[in-house]
Amino acid sequence: MTQRIAxxxxxxxxxxxxxxxxxxxxxxxxxxxxxxxxQKIGQLHGNIGQLIDLPGVYDLDPLSADEAIVSRFLLxxxxxxxxxxxxxxxxxxxxxxxxxxxxxxxxxxIGLNMVDVAEGRGIHINLERLKxxxxxxxxxxxxxxxxxxxxxxxxxxxxxxxxxxxxxxEETEQAIQQIxxxxxxxxxxxxxxxxxxxxxxxxxxxxxxxxxxxNEIRKALEVKLGRFAHAHITERRRDWTxxxxxxxxDQQGAQQATVTDRIDAVVTHPIWGLPIFFTVLYALFxxxxxxxxxxxxxxxxxxxxxxxxxxxxxxxxLLGTSSFIQALLIDGVIAGVGxxxxxxxxxxxxxxxxxFLEDSGYMARVAIVMDRFMQLVGLNGKSFIPMIIGFGCNVxxxxxxxxxxxxxxxxxxxxxxxxxxxxxxxxxxxxxxxSFFASNQALVVxxxxxxxxxxxxxxxxxxxxxxxxEDRNSLFIVEQPPxxxxxGLTLWRxxxxxxxxxxxxxxxxxxxxxxxxxxxxxxxxxxMDVPMNESFLAMVGGVVATLLVPLGFxxxxxxxxxxxxxxxxxxxxxxxxxxxxxxxxxxxxSLLPVFTPLSAxxxxxxxxxxxxxxxxxxxxxxxxxxxxxxxxxxxYGLGVAYVVSLxxxxxxxLFGLS
Amino acid sequence: MxxxxxxxxxxxxxxxxxTRIDDRLRRRMIALGFYEGCSVRIKRRAIFSGPLTIEQIxxxxxxxIRRCDAEQIGVIVP
Ligand SMILES: Nc1nc2c(ncn2[C@@H]2O[C@H](COP(=O)(O)OP(=O)(O)O)[C@@H](O)[C@H]2O)c(=O)[nH]1
Ligand SMILES: [Mg+2]
Numbered sequence: 116m117t118q119r120i121a122x123x124x125x126x127x128x129x130x131x132x133x134x135x136x137x138x139x140x141x142x143x144x145x146x147x148x149x150x151x152x153x154q155k156i157g158q159l160h161g162n163i164g165q166l167i168d169l170p171g172v173y174d175l176d177p178l179s180a181d182e183a184i185v186s187r188f189l190l191x192x193x194x195x196x197x198x199x200x201x202x203x204x205x206x207x208x209x210x211x212x213x214x215x216x217x218x219x220x221x222x223x224x225i226g227l228n229m230v231d232v233a234e235g236r237g238i239h240i241n242l243e244r245l246k247x248x249x250x251x252x253x254x255x256x257x258x259x260x261x262x263x264x265x266x267x268x269x270x271x272x273x274x275x276x277x278x279x280x281x282x283x284x285e286e287t288e289q290a291i292q293q294i295x296x297x298x299x300x301x302x303x304x305x306x307x308x309x310x311x312x313x314x315x316x317x318x319x320x321x322x323x324x325x326x327x328x329x330n331e332i333r334k335a336l337e338v339k340l341g342r343f344a345h346a347h348i349t350e351r352r353r354d355w356t357x358x359x360x361x362x363x364x365d366q367q368g369a370q371q372a373t374v375t376d377r378i379d380a381v382v383t384h385p386i387w388g389l390p391i392f393f394t395v396l397y398a399l400f401x402x403x404x405x406x407x408x409x410x411x412x413x414x415x416x417x418x419x420x421x422x423x424x425x426x427x428x429x430x431x432x433l434l435g436t437s438s439f440i441q442a443l444l445i446d447g448v449i450a451g452v453g454x455x456x457x458x459x460x461x462x463x464x465x466x467x468x469x470x471f472l473e474d475s476g477y478m479a480r481v482a483i484v485m486d487r488f489m490q491l492v493g494l495n496g497k498s499f500i501p502m503i504i505g506f507g508c509n510v511x512x513x514x515x516x517x518x519x520x521x522x523x524x525x526x527x528x529x530x531x532x533x534x535x536x537x538x539x540x541x542x543x544x545x546x547x548x549x550s551f552f553a554s555n556q557a558l559v560v561x562x563x564x565x566x567x568x569x570x571x572x573x574x575x576x577x578x579x580x581x582x583x584x585e586d587r588n589s590l591f592i593v594e595q596p597p598x599x600x601x602x603g604l605t606l607w608r609x610x611x612x613x614x615x616x617x618x619x620x621x622x623x624x625x626x627x628x629x630x631x632x633x634x635x636x637x638x639x640x641x642x643m644d645v646p647m648n649e650s651f652l653a654m655v656g657g658v659v660a661t662l663l664v665p666l667g668f669x670x671x672x673x674x675x676x677x678x679x680x681x682x683x684x685x686x687x688x689x690x691x692x693x694x695x696x697x698x699x700x701x702x703x704x705s706l707l708p709v710f711t712p713l714s715a716x717x718x719x720x721x722x723x724x725x726x727x728x729x730x731x732x733x734x735x736x737x738x739x740x741x742x743x744x745x746x747x748x749x750x751y752g753l754g755v756a757y758v759v760s761l762x763x764x765x766x767x768x769l770f771g772l773s
Numbered sequence: 774m775x776x777x778x779x780x781x782x783x784x785x786x787x788x789x790x791x792t793r794i795d796d797r798l799r800r801r802m803i804a805l806g807f808y809e810g811c812s813v814r815i816k817r818r819a820i821f822s823g824p825l826t827i828e829q830i831x832x833x834x835x836x837x838i839r840r841c842d843a844e845q846i847g848v849i850v851p
Binding site: 173174176178204205207208211236314345349350353376379380383385386388389479482483484486487496520588590591592593594595 | 795797798800801802803804805806808816817818819820821822823824826832833834835836837838839842
């Protein structure tokens with residue numbers, strides 16, 4: 116038996132934390148509206164069914180693509196029960212959604228979360244009275260520590276409930292009945308009529324296309340009420356939530372300046388907000404590369420190029436394997452996969468900091484700090500969050516664009532996302548920065564990230580004016596949740612969740628790619644074991660290389676690695692390691708004679724911009740839903756990369772750099 | 774009645790008119806507890822005419838909206 120239970124609630128109420136508590140797997144947790152960007156499904160403990168973690172919503176009427184996921188889920192997908200998670204410290208606001216869920220009459224239980232926060236603010240909720248008022252089970256939980264979560268799960272009930280009935284007043288009740296009659300719906304579907312009158316877009320679309328008369332019923336009601344039906348309904352609901360609150364909530368103690376206020380006074384300071392944001396970014400890279408990542412990577416590299424390589428090679432000799440197999444494993448697999456694996460520590464550290472920022476609540480402030488800027492290029496401050504997530508990996512970044520309400524802004528955000536320098540590009544920078552810019556690595560890497568951002572903004576400006584110059588609508592409203600200290604365990608698990616894809620890629624994609632590339636480098640028109648310069652790889656790379664000469668890196672090696680980089684950006688490093696048949700630390704030495712600092716920088720800029728990797732193209736295709744737009748989004752970067760690298764190299768030379 | 778934008782920092786005011794702002798913005802504000810009649814105050818103004826952070830005092834709920842929208846929100850000083 117697999118019963119399906121959905122988690123529904125406002126953003127930031129702890130749904131994902133609860134999900135992580137109740138299921139074996141760990142979904143990603145974040146403290147900014149809309150971090151749960153698609154439904155995540157986990158097996159409940161004890162194998163009693165599946166738990167589905169949905170994006171947060173304030174209301175069943177969707178404004179953005181991620182909210183539409185929830186409305187569509189509730190309307191179309193089969194499920195057996197719901198856990199409605201309520202933030203006890205924002206009781207009244209949360210209750211508006213709860214009312215709508217209760218009206219649906221599906222099996223429902225309430226998890227009253229953040230009780231610790233509420234108590235800290237002197238808010239006490241009387242559970243018995245609440246249960247009585249809502250006629251539904253309520254369980255106090257603390258998703259952060261796990262307290263009460265198992266109780267909630269073990270009292271899971273999937274038996275049908277009677278829909279909750281709130282009286283909306285005589286005229287409205289009549290209109291509800293008329294709509295039910297006109298559409299042939301039964302009394303159990305009363306909530307559909309209410310949602311229609313309340314202006315729910317998804318429901319309106321369905322009802323008005325099947326039964327156009329509902330529109331007249333609503334208009335007649337509005338004449339009687341002398342106001343919009345949705346205004347009347349929201350007011351009735353608000354009166355009800357106020358009344359419930361009045362009965363069940365007991366609040367004492369005056370407000371005092373909270374920690375959040377004090378942090379906000381600094382990080383969203385009118386003048387210091389922006390410099391602080393860039394300092395945070397810089398610190399993030401500095402710690403990632405200079406302090407933690409690089410030493411760890413060196414250790415790992417020492418291990419891989421030392422004991423692992425020599426051990427494997429003596430083992431292979433002992434077994435008497437052919438020289439072909441030996442070369443394949445040592446020069447192909449260990450060099451290729453190892454060249455990427457050594458960067459795993461840095462990538463973990465980067466993902467750790469991104470998770471930390473997401474979970475702390477700072478991202479919602481970034482939206483404020485950046486809004487003005489983003490408006491200049493036709494986007495809004497919210498678009499900056501997908502961009503930062505894209506620093507980890509472009510794929511979740513592009514999905515996070517769903518939280519941007521305006522469709523035009525969402526598309527443009529997706530289009531510019533590949534310019535966000537993802538962690539897979541790090542190995543490339545790390546190799547080149549270490550070889551050519553040893554003393555200021557973090558600065559060079561940061562400058563590439565900035566280059567990506569600046570070009571993304573320029574591209575956004577152009578796309579916005581092409582897509583819809585006249586459409587100036589923009590919606591900006593961002594909830595500012597209180598800051599929360601991210602919880603160690605959750606943080607580690609969400610880091611692992613994101614970074615494990617990278618490790619898995621090393622074992623599959625990059626393993627296969629390395630073998631293939633090595634074979635191309637090992638064979639040529641003349642047969643097997645040819646000198647590398649006469650291999651198939653050199654031929655293919657050579658064709659591309661002629662085009663790259665003006666950019667400063669017109670070698671077949673560079674050409675070949677760029678082609679293979681489409682599979683995944685980090686393959687560029689694997690390919691180079693194979694071509695030069697060295698480990699990562701020696702790769703630097705092999706590159707020194709081939710590149711100059713200037714051409715190295717030009718190469719890094721090219722790698723940053725040229726094409727999104729395969730996985731990113733696939734997710735763009737899914738999110739924009741059009742093959743033509745996918746082509747545009749995937750290929751315009753190539754032109755940009757060429758022009759930018761050309762400028763860097765040629766202008767640099769004019770200034771006498773080399 | 775004056776506009777929310779014109780209010781000094783931290784001055785508690787009552788929202789009296791939400792009819793002039795975009796329909797979707799109004800709904801989202803209402804869903805977040807910013808309805809006509811509730812008491813709010815400006816907590817912060819971002820630089821370069823960036824968004825305003827406003828607080829629904831009773832709920833201790835904070836949101837950020839743009840100045841152009843805040844200008845269209847009518848308030849009265851109690
Ligand atoms: N103090 C406290 N914080 C919590 C609790 N549950 C979750 N959080 C924090 O609230 C934030 C949002 O949680 P998340 O699970 O991402 O919420 P979602 O948006 O509903 O999925 C995170 O920083 C959590 O660590 C709780 O019971 N008490
Ligand atoms: Mg979540």
